[in-house]
Amino acid sequence: MKSVFTVLLVVFIPVLLVAQQQVEMADTMRSEGKIYAVVAIVLVILLGLIAYLVMLDRKVSKLEKQMKG
Amino acid sequence: MKKTWWKILSVVLLTYTVVGGLLMEVPRLNIVNETVRALYFHVPMWFGMAVMFLISMVYAIRYLRKPSVEADVYSVEFANTGLAYGILGILTGMIWANYTWGTPWHGDPKQNGAAVSLLVYLAYFVLRGSVQNDEQRAKLSAVYNVFAFTAMIPLIFIIPRMTSSMHPGSGGNPGFNMYDLDSKMRMVFYPAVIGWILLAGWIATVRIRFRIVSEKLDEQSI
Numbered sequence: 483m484k485s486v487f488t489v490l491l492v493v494f495i496p497v498l499l500v501a502q503q504q505v506e507m508a509d510t511m512r513s514e515g516k517i518y519a520v521v522a523i524v525l526v527i528l529l530g531l532i533a534y535l536v537m538l539d540r541k542v543s544k545l546e547k548q549m550k551g
Numbered sequence: 552m553k554k555t556w557w558k559i560l561s562v563v564l565l566t567y568t569v570v571g572g573l574l575m576e577v578p579r580l581n582i583v584n585e586t587v588r589a590l591y592f593h594v595p596m597w598f599g600m601a602v603m604f605l606i607s608m609v610y611a612i613r614y615l616r617k618p619s620v621e622a623d624v625y626s627v628e629f630a631n632t633g634l635a636y637g638i639l640g641i642l643t644g645m646i647w648a649n650y651t652w653g654t655p656w657h658g659d660p661k662q663n664g665a666a667v668s669l670l671v672y673l674a675y676f677v678l679r680g681s682v683q684n685d686e687q688r689a690k691l692s693a694v695y696n697v698f699a700f701t702a703m704i705p706l707i708f709i710i711p712r713m714t715s716s717m718h719p720g721s722g723g724n725p726g727f728n729m730y731d732l733d734s735k736m737r738m739v740f741y742p743a744v745i746g747w748i749l750l751a752g753w754i755a756t757v758r759i760r761f762r763i764v765s766e767k768l769d770e771q772s773i
Binding site for chain 1: 558562565566569570573574579580581584585750753754757760761764767768
């Protein structure tokens with residue numbers, strides 16, 4: 483019996499693993515490393531907008547200082 | 552710049568959100584596939600909106616208890632930033648729905664509820680624009696603000712959960728528990744929520760400070 487179980491397990495483990503992998507994801511894109519281009523683009527936009535906000539913030543600070551003076 | 556530590560925290564968390572959100576592992580789920588990553592960007596918009604509207608209501612109540620120009624400015628600008636987040640939330644939701652539900656507007660209870668509450672807040676700005684007297688405008692809109700917030704809570708957070716909605720957490724659909732299976736998603740999701748909320752607060756406070764400076768300039772010129 484034991485050996486039958488072992489055989490079944492050995493046969494079915496790869497099947498289970500394949501079943502998990504069957505949901506389609508962007509695996510090819512990731513393996514080609516193109517995802518890093520997307521990360522870089524989104525980061526540039528995010529950090530660019532934040533830099534813009536920092537500049538606005540500084541401008542308002544300057545105005546506030548002028549008001550006090 | 553004023554009080555910079557939480558602004559830096561916001562930048563750090565958002566940078567981590569983009570890098571981790573696009574590169575870290577997510578559960579392999581049918582239909583949503585890779586779009587599950589939109590969770591890190593679409594959902595925080597609504598969290599941010601709700602927080603901004605809550606702060607806006609707090610200042611509206613403060614105004615009603617003790618009227619001041621500052622309380623009114625705070626209330627308006629937090630509502631303004633919240634509305635901007637809400638519009639981004641609904642647009643990103645439509646893009647996501649188009650790929651997972653088949654149409655941009657599915658008539659989903661949560662989608663409809665979100666649209667109605669955005670209209671309620673748009674009407675807040677219409678109301679403000681239609682009153683000439685400063686004090687009357689502030690008072691009326693503060694009262695309206697309290698009603699707008701109390702309408703938003705059931706529209707977005709309660710009714711969709713009681714009916715059948717395609718959104719997670721509604722009508723027997725699994726909520727965030729669905730992602731409990733994968734604690735890796737939480738490791739990006741929670742920082743993302745905090746980061747986006749802090750960014751909204753940053754934008755709102757810059758707008759508030761600008762408004763207060765320009766109000767003071769107006770006073771001086773009179």
